[in-house]
């Protein structure tokens with residue numbers, strides 16, 4: 001399970017507004033990738049394009065030998081079954097209880113009977129820690145529970161690919177850590193390919209196998225976590241370390257005057273912080289994309305910042321970091 005997604009030269013416009021141009025990347029099968037980018041750079045549009053809800057203006061999306069951008073509506077409908085999508089607010093139907101919300105894709109897309117549906121719904125609700133909440137309405141539960149219910153619904157068709165839009169928006173840091181741990185554990189368990197859009201730097205530094213950054217209408221970089229976290233490329237370095245100094249300004253790109261003033265005042269980017277350990281699964285089973293800490297750096301002749309791979313900063317109790325003794 002878990003399929004590779006190969007994106008080649010993807011371009012999206014709305015009328016004359018270019019959103020991003022010539023995006024090329026491969027989401028490795030069964031791994032967790034994170035997509036970052038300043039607000040408005042088209043991260044959600046990217047997810048919607050991958051799942052075929054929006055049509056790109058150019059480029060290809062290859063999944064299992066088929067280019068999604070060339071499929072007719074009927075074939076696209078079939079390929080969409082490979083995807084589970086978790087939208088920002090869970091996108092639940094307000095008038096349906098959680099059970100019916102989670103059961104919805106099964107009733108809509110399969111011919112399964114109600115007793116089989118019941119088994120699947122209860123299994124997925126348990127997987128996300130929502131057992132006992134079946135009768136609640138979305139309006140009666142917290143934002144974190146709504147996200148978990150949305151996740152349970154995204155899982156009922158056993159997706160090969162999970163697209164997740166800002167799972168941490170509106171969540172406190174503890175709940176963010178719990179949902180991150182849930183993604184890592186699920187990924188190890190169901191072996192789907194994950195793409196998570198987030199603004200949370202802490203999560204980005206510790207959760208994924210790969211990181212991408214959309215900036216100024218293009219993909220600035222995409223690659224293994226250690227590659228991005230050790231990158232000296234100013235945009236990547238500024239974003240991943242949440243700095244104000246660098247090319248990204250309040251309105252996305254600083255103008256020449258702002259950059260000149262920064263240079264004249266002698267402001268420089270602070271040194272790269274240590275690369276944290278990647279978070280492990282809570283059971284201790286290896287992650288799908290697990291590699292020894294520092295391997296990418298060693299393979300590529302990159303000296304990681306001092307103090308790298310000594311600890312992780314966004315763990316939850318009981319969570320094991322890759323490389324930490326169990």
Ligand SMILES: Nc1ncnc2c1ncn2[C@@H]1O[C@H](COP(=O)(O)OP(=O)(O)OP(=O)(O)O)[C@@H](O)[C@H]1O
Pocket residue numbers: 014019037038039040041042043044045046
């Ligand atoms: N259906 C649409 N029609 C026209 N313009 C759209 C449509 N959907 C998105 N846009 C525009 O595309 C741009 C990117 O939007 P998108 O929501 O993908 O950004 P984002 O990077 O996810 O932002 P944020 O981090 O704030 O959620 C915005 O300028 C938005 O107004």
